Amino acid sequence: MLFLTSAKAATVRAALDHWAGQGLLAPDEAARLSATITVQTVDWRRLSRYAFWAAVACLIVSLGALAEDSRVMALLVRLFTFGPAQRFLGFALAAGAFFAYGVYRHRARPQTAFRNEAILFLGVVATAASLVNLGLWLDSGKGRDDLLFLLASLIYGAIALGLRSVLVWVFTLIALACWMVAFTGIVSGWENYYLGLNWPLRFVLFSAAIVALAVPMARGARLAAFSRPTLSLGLLYLFLSLWLLSIFGNYGDLEEWRTVSQLGMIPWSVLFAAVAVAAIWIGVRRDDGMLRGYGLIFLGLNIYTRFFEVFWTSLHKGIFFALLGVSLWLLGTRAEKLWTLGRGR
Known part of the structure; x- marks a missing residue:
């Protein structure tokens, strides 16, 4: 028995009917295969995923709420007086326990993938807490937080590759981005520019x-x-950076940026548009919906950003919002037609 959502079941049955009509599949066999499909009224897989993430989020929020309660904190302070070293060790042991349990479940119960990932996420959070306390413990006044982020990315990366966990790998890339920010900020003295x-x-x-x-x-x-x-x-980082670059250019000082004419930002806007168009073109050629989606969304964001920049002060606000509304209406109409066409197919 194959359990599918109503949309996927309709797609599979349509494919079976098409193959039977083309003579590629015997009608009896198509009917037999179609009978094995059971429509799920509830997407239990998606519900399971969201329920686990909501549970983890609630646990984190509850810990934060307890930390804000002065009576609870006073009780904890009376019972336990831990320094950064002890907190680092405690969180490190907790992270090790979460990851060890995640490894066990990954091998013993691979079918409970969402629960396993949620346990690994708790290990990610505990690792971050341990590294924060490690920084407080070893703080020499130089503020080398970049080393902690680099260590976090190495730990997450090793765990992600060892367990083939996409979730932990995402946090590896996030920690790596934080390392880049901290490293270039520290080596430049937190100035606006690094290597220009x-x-x-x-x-x-x-x-x-x-x-x-x-x-x-x-x-x-x-x-x-x-x-x-x-x-x-990487595409999300890239397009958000290009969007900010199209607004501010390679200027780090707001006073300097305000003296630059709008024409000075054109090259950055063209670069932003060119990368978006390239993503759309590659996405169309390779039938890659993710590339097409990123390209279309950020190309539209580029156009609307330029619209605000050019016409916000020069047009009457009534005309401005009328043009904006008409363009969004046309965009919505076109998107609705494409969605209807795709659904029909």
């Missing part, structure tokens, strides 16, 4: 490296599962 690059331009180069990393990962059998998440997060 402001923050958005630094992130453009960093995210381009993440996107480039996803390409060879897709060719390796062990790393193939991490390729798409790496590409997705």
